[in-house]
Amino acid sequence: MESSDHISLTFSDGEAMHFPPLDGQSILTSAEKAGNVLASNCREGTCRTCMARDANGNEVLLCITPAQPGMALNLPYQRTDVTPPSLRRAKINAFSRVSRSVWEIRYRLQFPLPFLPGQYVEVHFPGMDAPRRFSMANPPSLKEQVLHVRDLPGGAMSTYLNERAKPDDAFTVRGPFGVFYLRSTARPKLFVAGGTGLAPIISMLLSSIDAATTPPLAVIAGFADAEDAYALEALLALAETLPLEVVLAADRAGGAWKGFVGNPVAALNEVRTIPLDAGTEAYLCGPPAMVNAARGALLARNLQATAIFNEEFVHSS
């Protein structure tokens, strides 16, 4: 029941939940102790999965913010879209470098793991100290799952892929996590990716299979260097079947590069087919600095704060 001593959380469809703050506990723990299920993962303020916003639009991480009476926050998702994560065994089918700085890993699961296009999993590969978070790049309908992994020289994933990984390696997958998933609205949709931030966006685009009902779409795929660019054929194939404009952007590029030269935020000016205004929905994914800059640029063009969805690829192991 609503009370000024309680905390109020409002989901994106207007549904509200009210629960008492527990002394010395976070908002997330207080909500859960009252029997509520909310989106979360790390519970230590790094993955940003539990992010809510206050009335001024400021971010509040529910897992590390102490619960106080009278708090009122908005959640960027619907209650029904949160499912508890499951653990699955998996085996690698194949892996390869798809550009100078990106690996693709394809794997099979012992049992299906339903997810919403755009969500992520925690994968724990052999010999690694801790799981890593990666977004699925495949549509939920595909049995084989696909990850796009940024190559960080010296990083645990790069070392595994360069030195030890082989087909049929067994590992574990836990998920799904995250609230960066495709909303089924009729609004034009803009997708802005930096590097492997393209993975969940490809999952969303591959899930938009019905060209007759899909609203106009535009994707900006940004790369630090033209040599990092990948998935170009997949994007161009999608543009053949969907009402999709593809803008490729590289900060650095030689003469052979046919796309825009500059970062994905500067490339917003290149979008021709959808209006960048209050009627459009945006999905931003990649390095935190890029996501924040794109969000600021889109708010300045009057996109509604509640129609901009982000996933920041923070390092959090």
Ligand SMILES: Cc1cc2nc3c(=O)[nH]c(=O)nc-3n(C[C@H](O)[C@H](O)[C@H](O)COP(=O)(O)OP(=O)(O)OC[C@H]3O[C@@H](n4cnc5c(N)ncnc54)[C@H](O)[C@@H]3O)c2cc1C
């Ligand atoms: C919700 C979520 C979804 C993600 N999805 C993806 C995805 O689909 N594809 C993908 O490539 N990444 C994704 N990431 C980021 C990915 O989980 C981390 O970058 C990954 O754990 C790095 O692991 P590593 O073993 O390569 O490097 P580590 O061995 O963990 O680190 C090696 C070195 O690189 C630095 N480092 C690690 N990650 C980053 C980073 N992101 N930026 C800058 N420096 C870093 C570390 O500080 C360290 O110095 C996601 C992150 C989150 C939170």
Ligand code: FES
């Ligand atoms: S669950 Fe709160 S930041 Fe990860």
